[in-house]
Amino acid sequence: MSYLLEANGLYKYYARKKQPALNGLSLAIPEGRITGLLGPNGSGKTTFIKLINGLLTPTSGTLTIDGQVPGTGTRELIAYLPERTFLQSSMRVRELVAFFSDFYTTFSAEKAYDMLSSLQIDPQARLKTLSKGAREKVQLILVMSRDARLYILDEPIAGVDPAARDYILKTILSNYSEHATVLLSTHLISDVENLLDDVILIRNGTVLLYAPAEQVREEKGKSLDTYFREVFSC
């Protein structure tokens, strides 16, 4: 099996913390899967995602995407939706579409405008004039309009209403190619449970469990959400 993403003995220490955010994390994610990166707050999900995107430097360990260390070469392969608003709020939606078209060869402006139209988001509107939910939808549309090998979505449904949540999940499902991998980080498991092919449970910066979602449900005899609550109960 060919792996799209491989991490070996990955450690990340932050300056003010004694405990590592990632504590020797090792895993290998194959192509063509929707994988849930699940864990409570502070478990290391976002740190791992930031390392994949080259936004953090690992303390030690190795990380490769399609055989390459995170860098200029891997950025065309990854479509990343961070947990925050990463777009310039003063820009108009159509300017953002043009921005993505300019920089990503695999970006489809047509696809983006179709999705904007279906959501009745005015391309002339400035991002700062849109509601929080609409801003998140614009970000998701821009990310999902790319034909990437690896989609990394960090908490894509946190902080939006249930209707928007449904739209976001529908968009994810209908816009990624079969050969692409989706790494979806969330702690709202019940909402994404049915989407996932595989689950990675992460705690204190290490992988607690990495298995197909169906297998976990069968072996444990309960839903992923229930299992998650049991494992991470306080």
Place this chain on the structure above:
Amino acid sequence: MLKKLMKYEWKAIWKVLLIINTFTILTTVIGLMAMYSLDGRYRQGISFISSLIFILYYMTIIGTSFAMSIYVGIRFYKNLYTDEGYLMHTLPVTKRQLVLSKLLIHSLCLIITEIIVLISIVVLLFPLLAVLLNEPDLFLTSLLHDMAEMIRSTEFSVPTLLVTAVVCNAIGMISGVLSIYCAITLGQTFRGHKVMGAILCYIGLYCLIQSVCSVFLMPQTTLLGSAGYNPMIYVVHAITTTSVVSLFFGIICYCITLHMMKNRLNLD
């Protein structure tokens, strides 16, 4: 990719550039109108009003140049080290292209600001000073005469001096931008209070550059008071020495900024 990055950098900054320079132009126009609207009957008031205009003008000129430099720093910080950095650092471009695109556009903005300031000085400051001295013709003539004499007494020609001044000024400006970038980047290594860290780093860098310049200028400075020593030669030496030191530190700042971005990037 560099051209595209520069295009978006320009789009993000041109309005601020326009506002800042419009302010300089407006101040200059108001100053000129105030000066020329006074006629002989209000001669008593000229000195006071002219002095007031001069002070306000001086503050505006200093303020606009300062504001542009501050904005350049804020833009660099916000675009690369806050939430927007999540997009910029995940674009399929190299770190070198990221820094260069900003450096070229920001330097251009500062150069435009300086050119407008210079034009403003020529059209307002000289006549204003002349009015202040109450002998316009004599003041300008003697000023130009003195300058020409000083230049003639050196081994440099006027074109050489002009080219030297322009090149040295450009080097100083680009190095200044790079030291801002470097300070902001070094500020990111602070555990908390990263903006304060960046300001402290900038003050440290500035003091270091000034100290090195002073050391290299020491031999010329000691000659400054001696008989027969042309102050113009000192000025030329000061400008060229400062530029060489600035160039050296500019290159170091550029390398540090790139190195930190490539190998030590840790976005919050």
